[in-house]
Amino acid sequence: MTLSTEQNEIVITKDSIRIVDNGKVKYDLPHLWLRDNCQCDECRVVESQEKRFMLSSIDSKLMPVNVEYDGEEIQLRWPDNHETIIDLSLIRELGRKRKPDWKTWGVNFKPSYFSWQEFITNDSKAVNAIKEFISSGVIILSDAPREPETLELLSSRLGPLRETLFERIHNVSVSREVYNIAHTSLELPPHNDFASYTWPPSVQGLHMLENECEGGESIVVDGWALLEKLRNDHPKHFQILCEFGVPFREFDENNETYAIEPMIKIDSNNIITGFRFSNQLMQVIDPTRKKVKEFYLAYHELCSRVLSTSFRSVFRLEGGQILLVAAHRVLHARQGFVPEGKRHLQDAYFEMDNIVNNIVVLRRRMASHDG
Ligand SMILES: [Fe+2]
Ligand SMILES: [Zn+2]
Structure with missing residues (x-):
């Protein structure tokens, strides 16, 4: 009819x-x-x-x-x-976008800085900062309080803290108990935290309370951009990294976290949604498994790319600054430092879903104020 x-x-x-x-x-x-x-x-x-x-x-x-x-x-x-x-x-x-698309970093990319005070108190500044965060995967909040537990205050913008084992807010300084290489003054290669969880925290806040040490520059790596290039150059390497489950573990006397997951996660449209990379947490792979050789060749190529300078940005995180990273995309690293003088970092985790959806809430609130 x-x-x-x-x-x-x-x-x-x-x-x-x-x-x-x-x-x-x-x-x-x-x-x-x-x-x-x-x-x-x-x-x-x-x-x-x-x-x-x-x-x-x-x-x-x-x-x-x-x-x-x-x-x-x-x-x-x-x-x-x-x-x-x-x-x-x-x-x-239905065709209307809820959030900005992600954009790869240009040459000489540096994260954008936003004022802590404005981020916390001004809805429209917060929306701008969050949009930049979603598209580039990294921002820095400056002039934040240098008090411990300041990261708790970000909940009003980022949603509740995602707790993990060990501590609700992790302290990273050389004097602390060492369950992780981060608690030494050694160089820390690019990684994301808690690869040892099936669903690692998707956002990490790194709050520098004090940084009086020589060295220790912060490094961030655009993991998804690097993976897109790998997919283009070596599709077979990319494919096996999407399929081959790798064991990761982080533990101490009282805590145990462990997961076997592929390093790359893609969705049903082949869009990259997750990157898991932590040399320090990676465990021995059972050599009797199928495709171990293929995995190792791919992993070798991946490591060289993670350590290359092509997709990274280097800067010094000063006291009172908070680095926010989209942790399923952006890897973080630190150069070695001279452990003389104070250096105290705290980190806590959040979830990207809460942040993305908070834009909708903030926009709604702003529209109702305007009207
Ligand atoms: Fe880390
Ligand atoms: Zn009806």
Whole structure:
């Protein structure tokens, strides 16, 4: 059956409604989709806008008994007389981005600095900083308090702290107990923290309280950019790093963390969503496993690229500065330093989901203030 308006027409097939615009199919909307997305008060929980209708309550071969279309709104009547109105703006809205895309770093990239005070107190400055953080994966907050536990105060912007074993807020200074190379003055190669968790913390805040030591420059590496280049140059290496589970462990007398996971995570569209790299936490791989040779060749290439200077930015993190890194993307490192003088760093973790969604909340709040 075909219904026509001025330039548009719709074609009703046995399993969908096709919206044709100037001779081209613009949308092919399955009947099940149309029924499932009914926006009426019966099919939604009015108070919360949650979906209430459950698809299994209708037949999978459902077809509308009547359809009307005015070029913008589809009105449907179903065999049980239920009526559904779908406004095409509902579909257009779905194309709106919730967050900025990630961008690789240009040549001589340096992280952007944002004032701590403004980040905490000014919603629009916070939104700008968070957008930069999402797109580049790294920012620095300057002029933050030099008090211990200051990272707790970031919760108002970044969501709750993601706790891990060891400490809620980790202290990194040479005088501390050593369960990790970070607690020495040795050079620390690029890594992300807690590769030994199945889901490592996705955001890390590194707060420099005091830095009076010579050396110890901070290094950040754009892991995803490096992996994109690897995928392009050596697709087979990239592939095995997506598949081969690697054991990682971090532990002390009272704590134990351990996970076997591939170093690269990609989603169903082959987009990189995670990079796991920690030479210090990597454990012995069972040599009787299949493809150990292939993995090692790929890992060798990966290590050279992680240590190359192509994707890194080097700077000195001063007392009162907080480095925020998107930890599933950006690796952090530190040059060796002379352990004379005070150097005290604290770090804590957050989750990217909370940060990304906080932009929506902040924008909503700003819009309601404007109005
Ligand atoms: Fe670290
Ligand atoms: Zn309904």
